[in-house]
Amino acid sequence: MATTTFDLYNLMERDNVLLAFKGTVTSDLLSSVFQIMESKMVDLNDSPATKKKVFNVLVECLQNLYHHIDDFDNENTIFDTSTGDKKSAIFSISRHEDYYNIVTGNFIYPKNVDEITSKITHINSLDRDQLKAYYKEVLGNGKLSEKGGGGLGLIDIAKKSRNKLGYSFKEIDKDYSFFTLIVKILKK
Template identity: 45%
Template sequence: MRYIFDLHRTMVAKSLILAYEGEFTQEITKSVLSMAERNLDSLGEESNIKRKVFNVMVECLQNIAKHSDEFPETTLRNSAIFMIGKEEGDYIISTGNPIQKDKVDFLRSKLDEINSLDKDGLKALYKEIIKNGELSDKGGAGLGFVDMARKSGNKLEFGFEPIDSHTDFFMLQTRISRG
């Protein structure tokens, strides 16, 4: 029973507004977005900040829904996480989901490239992807990550934790500054 208290204490300490772990279907995604929007409304957040936060949340949730890998083991299936919190007045949107190890290097290089660019570089990359982006079979060319970096105005924080010899847990965090 102690884990309930520990989890609550962590959520309060991290100023988490919403946390969800599990399956991300279209319906669940809508519900998570709706709950987060209500929480932002109850905090009396300005509409331009709400719009940025909402847009980044949509990209993050779409990323989980579209790009989570299929795993035969039931322990990995439906094990993605989404959290939104506040830190020093900024909103922090965090996600995590298992991915195949063979995708880690590609994903890391894509995110490193995005993080190396300034505002104008991100705009140019966005246009380039729209114009000649090679879409994957799941519809992505890194456009969502570029959009998150552009909308947040900050670098994307990310990491990979090994789960087993074939799988890593991909973590992504986006900060939306209020000022």
């Protein structure tokens, strides 16, 4: 059975989606998304501390996505069939009774699966104090990459969300995998 627009609507309604996007992530797009989310959150009945934290984590998640989609720029192997542009990504922000969920999904090269897995596994193995120490260590020692990432993104997301990072990979073919990151932020 084909998914209709109404099915999609119901799915998003059921998941309390505030905002969802699928397509190419650009700097201008992010500016608009941040603006929309800020004005949407003004009307929501959450504490200022919660709104601030959600916005903060959202910025980090979406810019992380933006910087890493860029990775495909480095090689001339961008997927070019009618099935879609592999630089395309998806993200959604949903609001539930006690928490927010930020989900991002993007294509990656299969060779990067192990590296991402070990990075997240390491972050998830740390308790709060260890995570704070790890953040400080990477901040003090690391250099910024040309794209502006400093290897701090995922650490910061875990630290600020006060939660373990959820993630999964789906192998598409020998050239591409799909990486999903799920960040849960408890309301304060």
